[in-house]
Amino acid sequence: MVSRTEANVAHFNEAAVSYETSEKIEIAEKAADAFFDLPGINFEGKRVLDFACGTGLISSFLLPKVGPKGEIIGIDTSQGMVNERFNRKFSGNSSKARAVCCNILSFQHENTPETADLKDFDIIVVSAAYHHIDDSNHATKCLVQRLRSGGKLLVFDLLNDGSSSHYFHDHVPNAKDIVSYQGGMTREHMKTAFQVAGLTNIHVDNACSREKHIESIGQNICFNFFVASGTK
Numbered sequence: 001m002v003s004r005t006e007a008n009v010a011h012f013n014e015a016a017v018s019y020e021t022s023e024k025i026e027i028a029e030k031a032a033d034a035f036f037d038l039p040g041i042n043f044e045g046k047r048v049l050d051f052a053c054g055t056g057l058i059s060s061f062l063l064p065k066v067g068p069k070g071e072i073i074g075i076d077t078s079q080g081m082v083n084e085r086f087n088r089k090f091s092g093n094s095s096k097a098r099a100v101c102c103n104i105l106s107f108q109h110e111n112t113p114e115t116a117d118l119k120d121f122d123i124i125v126v127s128a129a130y131h132h133i134d135d136s137n138h139a140t141k142c143l144v145q146r147l148r149s150g151g152k153l154l155v156f157d158l159l160n161d162g163s164s165s166h167y168f169h170d171h172v173p174n175a176k177d178i179v180s181y182q183g184g185m186t187r188e189h190m191k192t193a194f195q196v197a198g199l200t201n202i203h204v205d206n207a208c209s210r211e212k213h214i215e216s217i218g219q220n221i222c223f224n225f226f227v228a229s230g231t232k
């Protein structure tokens with residue numbers, strides 16, 4: 001049987017070329033704005049990990065914010081996203097933003113020369129990816145290990161508020177294979193994951209809403225997104 005990670009790699013390798021639709025760009029911009037609006041968060045001069053970075057949409061909004069002394073490293077399990085999209089997008093700026101293809105959530109993951117410096121981040125951002133990952137508690141622990149003491153973990157994703165959020169992936173034929181948390185993350189998922197990983201100053205706030213037409217029911221549904229933050 002194909003694992004969730006393998007299914008995601010195959011899906012996003014294929015999706016990489018056409019990933020940047022107007023919907024994806026709009027949601028990424030809202031995610032970046034939600035990160036920027038958090039109290040006490042300043043990206044200037046910071047070492048930032050864009051986890052599950054995809055094509056680099058979030059990083060492109062972060063880059064002007066980190067300024068000349070900051071740097072962004074992306075991590076993603078899809079080679080197509082990393083090599084064909086992220087690293088091409090930032091090829092003229094690779095000392096400021098680069099991405100590495102690896103799975104830091106795998107129990108088998110070992111440090112290689114390429115991955116050895118993926119630690120001591122001031123800020124880790126994760127946008128629209130937690131719902132693709134099998135175990136949010138385990139993922140959060142792995143990410144927190146890569147934060148410096150006092151560093152911040154910021155997560156933006158679809159909020160499962162018990163309403164119609166399960167329609168969000170309705171148009172994706174293999175959604176069951178690639179999405180672990182159908183309908184997004186509940187506030188409880190996020191609070192528990194952040195607590196279990198030892199984070200403090202935990203907040204899970206509403207970030208934004210977006211309407212989308214759902215073909216299968218012929219209706220527009222309003223989807224809500226959250227931003228979660230915690231400090232190591």
Ligand SMILES: C[S@@+](CC[C@H](N)C(=O)[O-])C[C@H]1O[C@@H](n2cnc3c(N)ncnc32)[C@H](O)[C@@H]1O
Pocket residue numbers: 005008009012024028051052053054055056057058075076077078081102103104105126127128129132133
């Ligand atoms: C919906 S896309 C979001 C991309 C980007 N964060 C954005 O906001 O545009 C989800 C991304 O998560 C990545 N992904 C899935 N599982 C992963 C894992 N275990 N480690 C790293 N990346 C993963 C996929 O390859 C894909 O690029």
